Amino acid sequence: MTASPLAEQIAQKLRRDILRGKLAPGDPIKERDNAVDLGVSRTPLREAVRILAKEGLVQLRPARSPIVADPSLKEVRDSVMVLKALEILSGELACREASDAEIAEIRDLSERHLALSETAEGDALIELFEIDMAFHTAIARASHNPALAETHAAYLARMWRQRYLSAVQRRARERVRTQHENIVRGLETRDPARVGAEIDAHLSALIVNLTRLFELRESGRDLTTNEKDIE
């Protein structure tokens, strides 16, 4: 018995396809076609789709093919607001609960991010981004509140694509570096108020940046490669 890795495996594959843009927002995910494509039956694929739906990456529609989610600006902002609340709580708890080793690990991630941030280009951007995500994930875990860490991870996953588009920008990278550093300092001094404030600033800036990105997309060309449904 395999504890159903297949469904999780398929979900992982679809996830990556979505995040890297191979599956564009709005694209349908027909469980029949995809099933034969991947050489598996509908049953596990079906489960995979449900998993992604729970994560918010695909939308289930009654009596229609599920489609890759194409969140509106409002939806993204809504999500970031929740993420902000979760992450502030994480940071505050981490000040109390985290071990020195955990904080050191967070600092390490921050420094690796810093080192890569200045030079990264092309495929290395994905690595840069993954370190960024790992940084935030590490803080959530340092809260020693598994439920919180899990929910936080779910929100992070949900916004992978949007955050990726944002994080890749040169201009944003500069800001992110100093803000991460500030957060780490707050953790090292075990100052919940400061950590909370820094995280607040960090994610508020993210909202601003994402808003700008959306406006860019509206006006100029479509970054997502599929036009077919933008109003």
Added chain:
Amino acid sequence: MTASPLAEQIAQKLRRDILRGKLAPGDPIKERDNAVDLGVSRTPLREAVRILAKEGLVQLRPARSPIVADPSLKEVRDSVMVLKALEILSGELACREASDAEIAEIRDLSERHLALSETAEGDALIELFEIDMAFHTAIARASHNPALAETHAAYLARMWRQRYLSAVQRRARERVRTQHENIVRGLETRDPARVGAEIDAHLSALIVNLTRLFELRESGRDLTTNEKDIE
């Protein structure tokens, strides 16, 4: 096509069974047995179990029957902490975003809860409790942040049983009534700080109460095994 009500329906039934204690924490949920019991096939039952697993009501174990979750005190407290953060954010946003009609609906729920709270006994307790849950859910929805409302609902569901055991107590019912009233007042005056503080107090009290319940259970006999109804 029915948009898969069956799985949701089964999930709902199992949820209620768990809440009422008919299915005790630690009980296995064998997909074969339950399927024939309910007269449905394993497929939708399987989906139902996954739904409950996502909600945290049952635990999936590789190569073993899923079992009804039996969260430790720490896990419950962790969850309530997250719930508190989510609900405070909901309340604050609701002050800005909610329509007067929505706030009126929340008041209505509060008053129905109040009316039932004094007399309810036996099966009516479940109704009382459902109104309680509806009250909190309505606040989350009034934030006009669907992602927030959804995550909030998930956490509420996850702690159904614990909250039920707490809410049913006579002593707690008194406190809940006045705290709900305070929250409603804060919403009606559109005072985010007050709403946040009241919700904070409300859920902090819940933590205290749940802690007490756990200690009771530890010392005395075990409430969880199958006496299907509490006083």
Added chain:
DNA sequence: CGTTTGAATCTGGTATACCAAAAAATTCTT
């Protein structure tokens, strides 16, 4: 030529049968 209606087709939902892995029980060995 436009509208309407009905049938073909595509969708996901459900039931069932089969398979592999892991526990549990039994038996064989020492």
Added chain:
DNA sequence: AAGAATTTTTTGGTATACCAGATTCAAACG
């Protein structure tokens, strides 16, 4: 009698077949 190995049973995972609702496209009618 105790332990180990094997067989039996129980579990969930997967594939497949069938069903019902929804969409859509085309033909027939106005």
